[in-house]
Amino acid sequence: MSLKQNKSEPIKTPEEPPQNAENAAENAEENGEEKKKEQEELPPFEVVEGSRIPASSFMFQFKNVEYSSGRNKTLLCYTVERGEGQIFRGYLEDEHVSAHAEDAFFTNVLPQYVSSNPVAVTCYVSSSPCINCAACIARCLRRYKTLKLQLVVARLFQWEESEIRGALRGITSAGCKLRMMKTADYLHVWQQFVEPDIILDDEGIAEQPSEQGAFIPWEDLDENAKYYEERLAEIIR
Template sequence: MASEKGPSHMDATLGRRIEPWDFVESFEPRALRKETYLLYELRWTSGKIWRNANRNTTQHAEVNFIEKHISERRIRPSTNCCITWFLSWSPCWECAKVIKEFLSQHPRVTLVINAARLFYHTDPQNRQGLRDLVASGVTIKIMSMAEYRYCWEQFVNYPPGEEACCPRYTPEPMMMYALELQSTILNLPSCLKISKSHQNQLAFFNLTLQNCHYEAFYLLALGLLTAFYPTWR
């Protein structure tokens, strides 16, 4: 039975949670949203956890995060910390450079990036930026429904009784983005085509696979299908 309560009033993250509509519109895998939303979680070896969110301003959300936490001294060069990001768009090549520099100055920090969509995925500089991040030890993944559910529970101010009402997206676009991300990381040709469509006055993407060279089938064999279709046989 669903609880009649939303996030507890005693929840320390309550004032930092985002509204459900903001989460749905920002992280829909096929939605065209120009800004980037960043939900983040910091875990220290002491067991302390800090969760919050930010978005683009005059700078990209990733740069805002780094500048904020360095200036507030939450993260120092000697800090042992695991950072998890949930991004509505993957980092651009310029943000990738800033992230690499940040990590080189904070060698005890690890970073995991979960992205809902790939930002200008055919741009050579953006593709190289993602490869550079992976080479620097960053884990980059496409969000699956497990990540969407986690974000809903931990970052969203969901209404009372709707803790189980995380939006449910079809796994096809997630799988396509995951395939394109793996093609990028392995420096294979792009296999994803994105075209714009409009639905209910909102802009959406149509995603189709193209140039499915033999390497794509190898990637599928690595487990992408079972990752996004857990009951697939």
């Protein structure tokens, strides 16, 4: 699943006779206005729900390393529990080309689940939010008084920058419970949101795995989680 920027393809039209400079300028202006209007009407991203994360993507993007070189996506897994006893799950993914996963979830996905009854939301995210996404989360918490939010993150994004640190304090003061992922959280996400990678046989035909493989923690998972816990405690104390 991914958030993809919508693109409109040019429409081919039959060739027209040559125009004079004045008419050409008028047509160009009209076409420009039409294209601008069309772009404004198109949504900035597409949200697709229902699929699980490929195991290899989860293991790479959610790895709680200190330096996240090459990890240029944000993956967000969410669980929404409504007062009526209903539970909804899904995940979003972005490539940092349009909307971020957090912005998409809190702006477009969550509002459809909010009601006058209590709503408990837990988001497992591959990294903590940027400044803009943190502001979006804080606005959402102020707007929806029945919302209880827990944000569980694998890594801290640019945590040494003062603006980021202030943004994280902002969402916690707005009511968000923010903490780092531990081994138990990785096991939970693996069971609820991850699917085995597709394996091809010698003839290029996909083999259907009989069961999902077990989650195997990397060697320094607990050590890295403790490191990030200490950094987060310093930020939000």
